[in-house]
Amino acid sequence: MKVFVTGATGFIGASIVRELIKDGCRVRALVRPGADLRNLQGLDLELWQGDLLDPSSLKAGIEGCEQVYHAAADYRLWSSDPSVMYRINVDGTKAVLEAALKADVQRVVYTSSVGTLGNPGNGEPGNEDTPVSFDDMVGDYKRSKFLAEREAEKFVDKGLPLIIVNPSTPVGPLDIKPTPTGKIIVDFLNRKMPAYLDTGLNLIAVEDCARGHLLAAKNGRIGRKYILGNRNLTLREIFVMLENITGLSAPKVRLPYLPILMAAYINEGMSRLTGHEPLIPLAGVQMARKFMFFDPSRAIQELDLPQTPVETALQQAVAWFGDNGYLNQRGRAS
Secondary structure (H helix, E strand, C coil): CEEEEECCCCHHHHHHHHHHHHCCCEEEEEECCCCCCHHHCCCCCEEEECCCCCHHHHHHHHCCCCEEEECCCCCCCCCCCHHHHHHHHHHHHHHHHHHHHHHCCCEEEEECCHHHCCCCCCCCCECCCCCCCHHHCCHHHHHHHHHHHHHHHHHHHCCCCEEEEEECEEECCCCCCCCHHHHHHHHHHCCCCCEECCCEEEEEEHHHHHHHHHHHHHHCCCCCEEEECCEEEEHHHHHHHHHHHHCCCCCCEECCHHHHHHHHHHHHHHHHHHCCCCCCCHHHHHHHCCECCECCHHHHHHHCCCCCCHHHHHHHHHHHHHHCCCCCHHHHHC
16 A cells, blocks of 8 residues: 655654554655655655645645555744744645545545643543634644644545544654653753643653554544543653653652743743744743643544553653763763
8 A cells, every 4th residue: 555644754754654664555755855854764665855835746746645644744832933833734734635635545644633622721631522712722833733623624524534633742762853742851861850840741652653543544433533642641750750761860849830931921022032942932831731631542442542651652762862862961871
């Protein structure tokens, strides 16, 4: 089977590519000119040069493919020009799905985010049916992904055989940027995390998240959403796990929320003036006000989503960051 994958150079996308190749699929990966190809080195696949905002490259790339995995996204907590994020995440999604519809592919899996879903925020996990609205979205990344998901739903009504997956917080190898969560791990390893906010995340091994995409294509119901997640943990619990893995002490000081929020507002204002990324992204602090806990039961029951222990995923992430030059001397010495 021949498949087309967007976002193949990224964290989740590269893991999807590996799972597809493992299953014997022929992969055509969309890559932009000048893209960082480290995550695809040594893999047997076809690189297709193009762009999400170039319909002709998408049309030609999807031609002859039976499935499409649209995992590309602009994932940042801050941008000097948020309009770029909306063009990539919203307009780019529309362009990919339009090309897939015209190509009459058998299945499309669209990678959304748990950030688009409803969440009580008080420690009670949200699910695919928890009520949510645009006003609940914090930051341009979540807003753009929320709008993109609504566009994806419209294509189901047009007859596109599409399944939506909503990854929680994947951790593991290949996090080259790294993602905001990966940066937390790297900062912990480099002893730059002296304190923590009282918040929580749902973690999943990135390989399980990638496998969930393939299982969605195979077992998922068209038009249905699936949370690709595993275990709900407070940030403090995550640091304790990292302490047990590395022997490095977990931060014990819990920061009060309001002073950090005020600092983030000030930092954001300075970044607007300078164009430099803030040290404390406002959207990240605002998101931390809620415990981002989710219930992946639907994906476990309907897709048979794997549930690798998150301790294993964190251990693999630590090893990968260490092997790939992300640690300073203090981190390496540990």
